[in-house]
């Protein structure tokens with residue numbers, strides 16, 4: 001049975017939640033492998049809308065097992081809130097949700113440091129969600145992080161907490177002029193969280209290995225997107241984890257050789273949240289129009305997203321870094337009212353034309369997009385069941401995008417609900433999961 005990674009190809013918010021939701025009925029296990037509760041997947045099932053931050057959206061499917069892998073950082077209060085809200089809506093967690101013993105905890109001092117450090121950065125601020133994800137990864141790399149398994153050992157947890165807090169309090173008070181914490185105000189609530197979470201904490205890498213041996217199919221669900229990857233994104237305007245497909249192996253403890261394919265998710269245009277270079281950023285009315293039609297406001301923070309045209313340079317880079325086999329293109333319907341649509345085919349920088357993504361921060365900051373303009377289709381794509389049902393000009397747009405990125409599309413999404421999805425014939429997706437065909441028709 002195939003094990004597949006679903007990865008965002010832009011700056012996150014590509015609509016991965018919906019794509020994962022379409023594929024989940026055809027797999028046995030869904031794994032989150034990086035990031036924290038700074039991610040927000042929105043999934044619409046029937047009339048119900050779910051916003052999930054740490055738990056894979058697979059949890060909404062009966063019998064699907066969900067794993068929060070070791071590469072994820074967990075804010076226990078937020079996770080428990082998410083779990084309780086799912087239980088209230090009738091979702092069964094016992095036997096379906098498993099949390100890695102090695103996943104690191106977000107402690108109350110992490111959001112405090114996150115916010116204080118952003119405030120100090122002024123104009124160079126990253127635009128983090130302020131949830132402490134970055135500082136939790138800092139502690140992980142500095143080898144002082146506290147892990148889920150530590151929560152289950154009261155004495156060890158207290159010891160680590162005391163040691164950490166002595167340093168964090170100095171940092172908060174003396175560098176950031178911020179409030180410090182007492183051991184008790186963290187220890188007592190975290191012990192309560194431990195009681196709640198204990199039944200779910202386990203060796204998830206071993207579990208996954210056994211499940212794969214017995215023929216289970218696994219979907220690795222990426223959060224954020226390629227351009228936010230700590231190694232390969234637009235550093236320093238990135239997130240603190242490995243968002244690219246390679247992160248699926250390290251963040252779950254599954255060998256890369258057991259992963260069979262990569263499905264990339266991209267919007268028919270581009271968005272990004274927070275600071276950093278964005279060559280195809282739109283300005284003026286068109287940006288407002290796309291933001292309004294696409295509801296481009298952060299699922300976690302409500303912040304308006306920056307909107308831009310489709311960037312084939314970024315997409316080709318994402319294909320290369322992730323080894324993308326096939327692309328699910330989302331939100332085509334958002335462009336329905338555009339008289340013309342632009343596609344960035346390359347950048348101009350200092351007299352040169354660049355078609356491969358420039359890793360250099362300065363080049364990216366100053367790159368001027370080279371656009372191809374296509375005529376818009378000015379009619380609704382929503383509800384189309386086959387590619388042939390789409391307006392001819394929309395089909396032309398899709399063909400051009402495929403040519404430019406060199407990878408076939410497998411799904412075209414034209415609306416938020418599951419039914420608004422076109423399945424492209426003979427893509428790697430239908431080869432991996434032939435039953436997707438009958439479920440979408």
Ligand code: GDP
Pocket residue numbers: 008012013014015016017018040041042043044224293294295299330331332333334413414415416417
């Ligand atoms: P994710 O983090 O990559 O899952 O992305 P988000 O959840 O932040 O953003 C996707 C948003 O777009 C959600 O509100 C989806 O319901 C919605 N969405 C997904 N696909 C489509 C689509 O094809 N058209 C429209 N109009 N909305 C979509």
